Amino acid sequence: MVYFxxxxxxxxxxxTFGASLVLQVAYFGSVLFLVWRARCNRRAVERTGPRRCDPDHS
Structure with missing residues (x-):
């Protein structure tokens, strides 16, 4: 498109180089966000103890 x-x-x-650089930065940022969110979830579970999937079974 740019060539035309x-x-x-x-x-x-x-x-092309600029667009690929932006995509790489966005990908890296999303991976960091997912790692951070997983770490926060793990800490929350460790504080409250294991949770059961089915609330009917206590």
Whole structure:
């Protein structure tokens, strides 16, 4: 798309590199967020004890 607008291979390479860099940063951030959330959930379970899936069985 960039090539059809600008007719510049240089601009295409820079745009592609920039877009891939943004995607990599977003992916890394989402992985860090998931690790952080899993750690918080694990700490909450450790504080309250194991939870049962079925509330009818005590």
């Amino acid at each position: 607008v600008s007719h510049s291979i240089r601009r295409v390479i820079i745009t």
